[in-house]
Each structure stands twice: as structure tokens, then as C-alpha cells.
Amino acid sequence: MGTDAPRALLERATTLNLQTGNLLNWGGLRKKCPATPGEEVRDCIQKTLSEWSSKIGQDLNQDALEVLECTVAQAIEKISPEERDELKVSAKLFIVGSNSPSIRDAVGMACSALGVAQLDSVIIAPPPIEDGISLSLEYLQPYWQELENLVQNKKIVAIGTSDLDKVLLEQLYLWAQVKPSSNQVNLASCCVMPPDLTAFAKQFDIQLLTHNDPKELLCEASFQEVLQESIQTTKAHEWTPLWLLRYSVIVKSRGIIKSKGFILQAKRNAS
Numbered sequence: 001m002g003t004d005a006p007r008a009l010l011e012r013a014t015t016l017n018l019q020t021g022n023l024l025n026w027g028g029l030r031k032k033c034p035a036t037p038g039e040e041v042r043d044c045i046q047k048t049l050s051e052w053s054s055k056i057g058q059d060l061n062q063d064a065l066e067v068l069e070c071t072v073a074q075a076i077e078k079i080s081p082e083e084r085d086e087l088k089v090s091a092k093l094f095i096v097g098s099n100s101p102s103i104r105d106a107v108g109m110a111c112s113a114l115g116v117a118q119l120d121s122v123i124i125a126p127p128p129i130e131d132g133i134s135l136s137l138e139y140l141q142p143y144w145q146e147l148e149n150l151v152q153n154k155k156i157v158a159i160g161t162s163d164l165d166k167v168l169l170e171q172l173y174l175w176a177q178v179k180p181s182s183n184q185v186n187l188a189s190c191c192v193m194p195p196d197l198t199a200f201a202k203q204f205d206i207q208l209l210t211h212n213d214p215k216e217l218l219c220e221a222s223f224q225e226v227l228q229e230s231i232q233t234t235k236a237h238e239w240t241p242l243w244l245l246r247y248s249v250i251v252k253s254r255g256i257i258k259s260k261g262f263i264l265q266a267k268r269n270a271s
Helices: 004-012 027-031 037-056 102-114 137-152 166-175 195-203 220-231
Strands: 015-019 067-071 087-095 119-125 156-162 182-186 207-211 239-251 256-268
Touching (some): 015 037, 037 220, 087 102, 137 166
Parallel strands (some): 156 182
Antiparallel strands (some): 087 239
């Protein structure tokens, strides 16, 4: 497999949009059970990049584009209008190195990839903050306002949060125009739901969910490493992931997962 063409394209582009498609269509990934969510993300990004680069091969007639679409065509699976009402489309959005307007790009790309007009629910993971600084309502507000705009524009039905304690969840609830419908709690940080959080969620009809995602599902160094391994570029350090969206499509009547995958966007900071 030649990497000259994909490397050349990557080194000219300024934006990389990566879509894994439906991971349930990937025979190799189905057999392997990653130990952690972080390992799963790395595996999926690496396999998508490798598959994409092998399809480009030595075709140097490929146009050098500013925005590079990295997808595995055979894994892309859109939802037909006939089956839409039977399915629930949920997503969790991890902001990695970007600002709040990226939320629009993430939701727009997810809708386009799945062939739907709106997502049923989006949970936002608190964007990473500097060490020694506590997560605050002021920090969350711009991100939440972007989600509220998407609800008002009918791109999302319900929005939720992740890893907020009772104090911060209450502050967000009282301030927000569109109230959080759910809050995820990391089982690694508490084996039992905090009683004050449970009582508040019950009072205001907020669904408490559990998850086992790390604080950083995909860090910059990890993404650059995968890029380096897959495309063998010496300029992987120029690339920064902006956001990562994980989606799942569930058949409502049976509660089974029909489709799941990752979408991410990265930018190149060339000097």
C-alpha cells in the first residue's frame, strides 16, 4: 500500500473530516473487544485512515482539497425516511481543542452522515479545562447556548450533560432556556449515585445515566500518533482534533443497536 498520495493530500489540506461509518459493518472490529473507550476510538480512527489511504493508493490525480473527507464508503449507512420513526438517534459530543461554534459543525455532519434532519438527543462532555481550574457555569454557558440554538432550529430534540455534580447541574438548570433532559455520571468516580444528585434529578425529571468514558476520550497527542502510524507523515504534529462525536442508532421497539460510529474534525496548524 502506497502512502505517497494520501500523505501529499494530508499535507496540503487544512481540515480533516473523518467518518468511520457503521462500526457494526466492520467484520474485523466486531471480533475485537477493546478494553477501554479510548482504545476503541484509536482503533476506529486508525482503521478508517488506513482503509481510506489504501483506496487512494498511488492516484496522484486526486485534487488537493482544503477540506479532506476521510471515510470508508462501504461502511456508511444512511437511515431511510420509512424507518426514521422507529429509530432513536443519540450522540455524545466531546470538544477536544475548539470553541463552541464547532457544535454546529458536529451536529450538521452527523445529520448528513446518517441522512436525518435532526438528532433525538445530544449529550455534551464538558470541554477540557486547565489543571487547577474548577468547571463552572460560566465555562459551560457558551456551549449550552449553541446546543439551545440547535434545539430551537429543530436540529436536536433533547440535550443533556455529562459529569455535572448536583450544584452545577442545578445552576445550569435554573439558568438554561432549554433544560437538560439527562446527566451522565461516571461509574469510575462513584459506585453509587450521589443522593443529592438523585433527588434533584427526580424532582426536575432529569434522567441520570452512567458511562465509563475517560475525561479525555481523544487527546491531541493520541490523534497525532495514530495519524503518524497510518499515513506515515512527518507532519502529524501540525494536526489538532477539534471535536469527536460518537453516535448510536437504536431500534426503539427492541432496544437493539442498529448502527454506531464516530465522526471527528481536525485542523492543521501549519506555520
